Amino acid sequence: MWVKRVKTPFFDRSGRDRTSPHYVVRSAKLCALCIVATLCCASGAFFVPNTALIPLLLINAALLGHGRYLGGRVRGLLLLFATQLLITSMLYLLLHGVERLHEGGLAVTRIMLAIIPGWWLSIVCTPQRIGEVLSWCLPRKWAFVMAASFSLLPYMAKETREIYQMQVMRGANITAKALCYPKHWPELIYCVLYPLLIQLLKLSKQMALAAKLRGFGSHKRPTHWPD
Template structure:
């Protein structure tokens, strides 16, 4: 009796894992299709695509995701692109620059939604089905580091502002201060990222990663709690 209960519980767990992996694979396919459509579809079809991306945004917000990063990226990209179009082509081509930025934002939203709704280890498991195991591990590890790196960038930026660096939004209106943003924020972030990459490589090596031909995949308990 006890053995049959354990077998039934194992079958339910296995079916759950297979269902979650299949959903992750479908999510990856959906993200690839939507991101590709953002660049290849004509401008007349961008509005329906924006509606689909709006549904992804709503679902991501319901999963307690934050869209502020995508909005800030869009605003920065919009200001830079429109400025370049204004300098190079004049006022007549500003609409084309706005369309370019719209395509970039529409290509970014599906990836944001995937990071919010899918655990990195699930993505690594799916990618390992048709990619080398090490490549799948790198992609999954990179996705898992995104929230941490966002916090690191925010902390470094705030510390540099307290030190008097001219990198506030008002100061960055002057192009002469852009180089200070590179030295004070981008370079420290790059150094921190290289340090984290080294630590992850050492941790994987200590766990003998890559020696088994068919590695196992650990699933976080948060999959079942979401």
């Protein structure tokens, strides 16, 4: 079998410790196949004609279902899709009118079809397996950076949610109702995106320092953490 069942701690809203099953790819070769499939699906979202979008939609729906079954959260993807669709539709209405509104929806759909495979890959493959596969064709430092970026996705999603909730509690006009008005968009950038960028830069510096203290880069063939 190429999947492994792992018990990881999970805390519900009441604070009780529960376990949720997660399945991760154990083999580096199968992880490489997942990466290739992800690249094909993500690039196909931009290059396939409109007539071939229906099969691609079915494939991404299967990836969504599989990722949700393994414990992935679909709520963030749905929120991203709704936000992009709202902003893009308003821009198309202002610039082109109702006649080309369907083109905005199609553009947002293609963007989401490019995002879903990467989301699925971050669930089924661990960062150390991704880094091991990327080190086959990339310099080890580049492979480390890309694998670390995948591992940061859940953390950054949590940080974004916490920053957003704190800013709403402080009275910022960044609720879903307030963001329907373009005059509140700069406040979203100032209250959420700027603090998130600062947090990301701080975390990147900490990771670089940790890698340096552990002697990363001192060996030509670094080892990878086993599952």
